[in-house]
Each structure stands twice: as C-alpha cells, then as structure tokens.
Amino acid sequence: MNNYDVVIIGAGQAALPLARKIADKGRRVAIAERKHLGGSCVNFGCTPTKAVVASARVAHLARRAGEFGISVSSVSADFPKVLDRARAIVRASQEGISSSLKEHGVEVLCGQARLTGRDGSGFVLEIDGQALSAKDVVINTGARTVLPPIEGLSAVEYLHAGNWLKCDQLPKHLIFAGAGAIGLEMAQFYRRMGGEVTVVASGSQVATGEDSEVARALQAILEREGIAFRLNSPVKAVSNDPAGVRAIIQSAEKEESITGSHLFLATGRLPNTDDLGLDVIGVRMGAKGAIKVDERLATNVPGVWVAGDARGGPMFTHTSWDDHLILESQLLGDGSRTTTGRIVPYGIFTDPELGRVGMTEEEARRVHGSQIKVTTFDMKYSGKANEEGETQGFIKVIADGRDKRLLGAAILAVEGGELVASCITLMNCGAPLTRIRDGIYIHPTLSEAVQSAVVALNL
Numbered sequence: 001m002n003n004y005d006v007v008i009i010g011a012g013q014a015a016l017p018l019a020r021k022i023a024d025k026g027r028r029v030a031i032a033e034r035k036h037l038g039g040s041c042v043n044f045g046c047t048p049t050k051a052v053v054a055s056a057r058v059a060h061l062a063r064r065a066g067e068f069g070i071s072v073s074s075v076s077a078d079f080p081k082v083l084d085r086a087r088a089i090v091r092a093s094q095e096g097i098s099s100s101l102k103e104h105g106v107e108v109l110c111g112q113a114r115l116t117g118r119d120g121s122g123f124v125l126e127i128d129g130q131a132l133s134a135k136d137v138v139i140n141t142g143a144r145t146v147l148p149p150i151e152g153l154s155a156v157e158y159l160h161a162g163n164w165l166k167c168d169q170l171p172k173h174l175i176f177a178g179a180g181a182i183g184l185e186m187a188q189f190y191r192r193m194g195g196e197v198t199v200v201a202s203g204s205q206v207a208t209g210e211d212s213e214v215a216r217a218l219q220a221i222l223e224r225e226g227i228a229f230r231l232n233s234p235v236k237a238v239s240n241d242p243a244g245v246r247a248i249i250q251s252a253e254k255e256e257s258i259t260g261s262h263l264f265l266a267t268g269r270l271p272n273t274d275d276l277g278l279d280v281i282g283v284r285m286g287a288k289g290a291i292k293v294d295e296r297l298a299t300n301v302p303g304v305w306v307a308g309d310a311r312g313g314p315m316f317t318h319t320s321w322d323d324h325l326i327l328e329s330q331l332l333g334d335g336s337r338t339t340t341g342r343i344v345p346y347g348i349f350t351d352p353e354l355g356r357v358g359m360t361e362e363e364a365r366r367v368h369g370s371q372i373k374v375t376t377f378d379m380k381y382s383g384k385a386n387e388e389g390e391t392q393g394f395i396k397v398i399a400d401g402r403d404k405r406l407l408g409a410a411i412l413a414v415e416g417g418e419l420v421a422s423c424i425t426l427m428n429c430g431a432p433l434t435r436i437r438d439g440i441y442i443h444p445t446l447s448e449a450v451q452s453a454v455v456a457l458n459l
Helices: 015-024 039-043 046-063 079-104 181-193 212-224 317-332 361-371 383-388 421-429 447-455
Strands: 002-009 029-033 107-110 113-119 122-127 130-139 143-145 173-177 196-200 228-230 235-241 244-250 255-260 262-265 269-271 304-306 346-348 353-358 372-378 394-400 406-413
Touching (some): 002 015, 002 122, 015 317, 039 046, 039 317, 046 079, 046 181, 113 130, 173 244, 173 255, 181 196, 181 212, 196 255, 212 353, 212 394, 212 406, 304 317, 353 421, 361 372, 361 394, 361 406, 383 447, 394 447, 421 447
Parallel strands (some): 002 029, 002 130, 029 107, 130 304, 173 196, 173 262, 196 228
Antiparallel strands (some): 113 122, 122 130, 235 244, 244 255, 346 353, 353 406, 372 394
C-alpha cells in the first residue's frame, strides 16, 4: 500500500497550489481527481465563461461601432468558433497545470477517491480499487448544479454550468431557470450571440441577496439588450416540445407555459461530498451537502480538512485560493491563518460588471441603523466613461458615519470587478474612506469615479 503524507481529493483551485507547496517541503503528496485538473473554474467555469463573454463583448461593440464613427457593414457571431476559442484556452490551462504538478513532484492519481477507514492516526483511501494511506486528507471536490424538484426534468435535455461548453448549436430561444450570477452572465452571452433569452426565477429580484437598487439596475440593463425576465415565477414542470422544451411557470396570478429551444439550469450549486466515504470515519456534515469545518478549515476528525465549495459558504475561486493559504498555515506553518474576519468580495461578470464587497445597504441599516451614510455616483458623470461610451451603471458606497469606515461598496460599471479592488484593499487594511477621498488619482481614469463617490459622502 502506498503511503502519503497528504492526499488531496479533488484538483480544484485550493488543491493545486497547496499540493505544490507541500511537495516543495519534501513531503509526499498526491492529488486524486476523477475527471480534469483545475476544477470547475478551469474546465467549465471562470476560464471558458469569461472567454466567451469576451467574444460576446466584441460582437456587442461591433454592433455599436456607429456610435464611435466607425462603419461596420455587418456583424455575425460564428458560435462554434467562439466555443473553440474558449476550449483552446481551457486546454492550455489544463496542460499548464499538469506540467506544473510534475515539475513540483506532485503525484496525480486518476479516479474516484473514497475514505475506507483508519490507519492508526492516519486514513485509508481507495482509488479505483487501489488502497493507499495518508496522514492528512484534504477535501477539495467542488460543487455541481442543483437539480431542482421540477416535474418532468429527468425526461428532458438541459444545459447547466457543467455541460454548456459541449453544445455547439446556438440556442434559438434559451429558457434560464435561475437569475443568479451564472444565469445572468450566460443569459447575456447567448443573447449577444444572437439567441432569444428568457430568464425565469422564483425570487423577487435578480442576483438574490444583492442590494435591491443594484439588482434592479442590472436587470434593466439586461432588459435593454432584449433579455426577458419572469420573476416570482418558479418553473413548476418541463416537457419535450416540437420546438425543443416547454416550461410551465407559476406566478402569483396564474400558471402559464413558455416554449423554447433549450433549457439552462442555473439553480445554484451543491457540494460534491456524497460519494467520499466521509460517514465511514465520522465526519460531520452541515446543511445542503457541505462539510462542517471550523475557522481552520478542520473537520471534527483530526487530520481531515476541507477547502473550496465542499466547506459551504462563499463558492468562489478566490475564496478557494484563500483556503489554500489557510491550509498551508495549518499543515506547514504556525496555524495562525484562519477564516476569522476574512472579507470576501465577488463579481458578476455581465457587461457592465458588478464588483461587490462588504454589506448591502439593507444589511448595513439592519446592523448600524441611522449611523450609516450612503451615496451613489452615476457613471454618466465620469469623464473616462463618457469618452469610452460606457456610461451605464453607478457606484454605491456605504459608510459608517461615526468612524468613516467603509461598510460596503457595489460598483456596477465597465470594469466594475477591477474598480472595486481599491475598496477591498481599504477594508482589508481597516483604513478610513478618507484615504480614498484625500488621494490623488490619475486623470482621466474610471477609478476617479470611485473617489467621486466617496467625496459625495461628505465625511
């Protein structure tokens, strides 16, 4: 039986850098992966989705060429080539990961890994019939699309976050079930490729949990591009139809049907933890398939650790990356780094993008009441945004009026995911907003708009 210091189950965005660092310390480490290196981010998430979103933006700008005094006779998207470009980027990433792991001496074990018992203070695992042992085990198995209890779902074909890249045919009319980040980003992509898109969701706003003012503005932007929304209308049933698929939706007023060529499930993510043998060694589970962990990402079983989507909480590549730093501290360092107090920003990569950090206005009012100060700065007042013809959206800043600290920021603007970085840094440093207010920013830049929003707070 092969013996390892550490076995990492799942080759996601925490596993890869962590394994390299463990190997560099002279310890024997292996990654067990049943499909592809890189996890969801590289294979069907961040990498290919942002690649196709980039293609869609080029098409969108070409259609707007006349606004800039440029004549373009016609614009059409070669949908298979758009997907081919994304797949090529994925392949390059996969090859780079494989080479890097070999260079660092990380062993890759292909197959489904399961815990089968204990080996003294360590653990016994089985990977496709091969037994091995490890002193420590890290779970980094990611997540998959939630399959909601929709009548008839098992009888129809559907796209989701894990298989969309395999569909070379541009959907004529795509029905999205779900209006979260995945649903909104992909809805805009398919619409800009030339498809008709209808987004159906059970909630009262898009991007559930987001600031309601921001959510309304984002929905309005997408509606102006021709995307239809049916909110407060969960999908009750689906069935095959000569045109493709028929969805029955239930609103407060009535039941009605929508017919489309394709169905895309964007109904949330479920941790991949149900086939790992965790019950064999007594690992405690949390809600919705997540594994219970403490601030060190340790389970109740000493020596079993969790990173990424499997631990529940924010399901982002950047939190998974931060998880690897915590586990590096626990396994190789002094154990001082934990999840305590970490600030988790996120982005929705529509066009314009939404960059978010900290509290929404609703959350801040519940916690801090009348002590908060709120302002918005419309991008139409930004000189650089006007020069670039990108005036949609706004910057919203929420501050504690007592100590001038930033409580939250939402930047719905071109490059919003980049612009919010200054707010993220400010919050991580615990510095007051006066640092932004009193600084000198390059002109003309979009980042000046962040300063303008802060100035408008009158701190």
